[in-house]
Amino acid sequence: MKIGLHEPLFKGNEKKYLLDCIKTNWVSTSGKYLNLFEKKIKKITGSKYVVPVLNGTIGLHISLITLGVKNGDEVIVPSITFIASVNSINYVGARPIFMDVDKYLNLDEKKCIEFLQKQTFMKKNICHNKKTKKAIRAIVIVHTFGNAAKFDMLQNLCKKKNIKIIEDAAESLGTKYTSKKFKNKHTGTIGELGVISFNGNKIVTSGNGGAVLTQDKKLYKKCRYLVFQAKDNNVNFIHNEVGYNYSLSNISAALGTAQLEMLNSNLDKKNKINKFYSDSFLKVKGANILQSPEYSKNNKWLNLLVLDKPLSKKTRAIFNSKTIQFRPIWYPNHLQKKYLHCQKFKINYANKIFKKIICIPSGPNLRNSQLKKICNFLKKALND
Ligand SMILES: Cc1ncc(COP(=O)(O)O)c(C=O)c1O
Known part of the structure; x- marks a missing residue:
């Protein structure tokens, strides 16, 4: 599945x-x-x-x-x-x-x-x-x-x-x-x-x-x-x-x-998933897991892999994977057709960063074997 x-x-x-x-x-x-x-x-x-x-x-x-x-x-x-x-x-x-x-x-x-x-x-x-x-x-x-x-x-x-x-x-x-x-x-x-x-x-x-x-x-x-x-x-x-x-x-x-009633248990699980991904990509060149701010305790809802460079056409093939679901982050809203006419103020980082991010599976039901599979899949795709 x-x-x-x-x-x-x-x-x-x-x-x-x-x-x-x-x-x-x-x-x-x-x-x-x-x-x-x-x-x-x-x-x-x-x-x-x-x-x-x-x-x-x-x-x-x-x-x-x-x-x-x-x-x-x-x-x-x-x-x-x-x-x-x-x-x-x-x-x-x-x-x-x-x-x-x-x-x-x-x-x-x-x-x-x-x-x-x-x-x-x-x-x-x-x-x-x-x-x-x-x-x-x-x-x-x-x-x-x-x-x-x-x-x-x-x-x-x-x-x-x-x-x-x-x-x-x-x-x-x-x-x-x-x-x-x-x-x-x-x-x-x-x-x-x-x-x-x-x-x-x-x-x-x-x-x-x-x-x-x-x-x-x-x-x-x-x-x-x-x-x-x-x-x-x-x-x-x-x-x-x-x-x-x-x-x-x-x-x-x-x-x-x-x-x-399950929130605390899900929060624990999500912390562990985030740690697994962060450790796994610690030594990978050109990619790292987005870290959370230190002024807050965050729920680690979705893990994002941030690349040094924009995703290549070849790497983008992972979004069509039949075995694991990956997603880019949202397309910036100031570039959406219905909002092109709206005012924007000094938008710079958003224009660059959205091309470099992969959202990776983060649900509380993930097993360690699945997390390993996801990391291996990504590392291979980034190396190819
Ligand atoms: C940032 C953000 N705002 C609003 C919504 C809308 O919530 P809903 O899907 O429950 O309508 C979502 C997600 O679904 C969201 O991620």
Whole structure:
């Protein structure tokens, strides 16, 4: 069987909880597993409030609406991220401004600060873009591949400029800061809102699923209200705002709850996988495993092999392998057809690095024999 990039591992209470939903008829947008799921996420992340949603993309969409980002506004986002971080900005009629990334493939904090200092002005306490004269209402900070992004200084500036922060923590469940200003904080709990994904390829899964985190009661209430169809009166069907049917189901929450019980064991396993790969490529010339930042304890969601040179046409054949699944990283979003017209600021590193990276299998179910096979396969492909 082909080794997948990131397959889920079901060895806990998944079946038991799913059958319980069917037996008790609690299969839709309320039920005890939704409550348990919410409680577990609160405990793991330390977040005061949690709203379970249908998936991470929807989590980002509803977060932008909750913060009042609307048609004609602008939102800052790094170019290297899964396209959902960018499309969600498009959904509300706003336009992305693309930023470069740092050596961990997270938003380049320094360049972003430079942009805000030199290219924006304040009018009526709203930050405006000098070039377009549009309001910059928010920034999406992505914790890419499970590595915590550095944004402690940027956060201060965003406060001054009244720019709201949404953390896209889709990939970073289990990742916490260990030093400085954000010490002991879980990714996704620092900005106004944070979003986690429970897609099948994440560290734990609810099938399709997501959660919005916030420490602000008002934002929590608004987000929950919008997610549940903006119901103002349950009996008479009064809806004073346009709401959405974005809540997670009890069935997905049942699967997610059982999976969250396995989070610590998956985190352990992922640390071991990362160590195996790092050691294995330690002495290989021209290739190394991307290391995580030292200011945080990272979940090691996906391992990336970084080459000194862009992948050759021959090496790219590994992406068609029938035995092991490899993938390049995302194509930079400022180069995507739908976003070519959008503003970008001094993007340099992203343009080069995306051609040099191979995403390698990292699921918690991988055995040592498979890890060896993957390393041998890669070493041979790079040598040929
Ligand atoms: C960085 C990032 N943001 C957002 C999403 C969207 O999450 P979902 O697939 O649950 O919609 C994903 C991944 O799936 C992601 O990797």
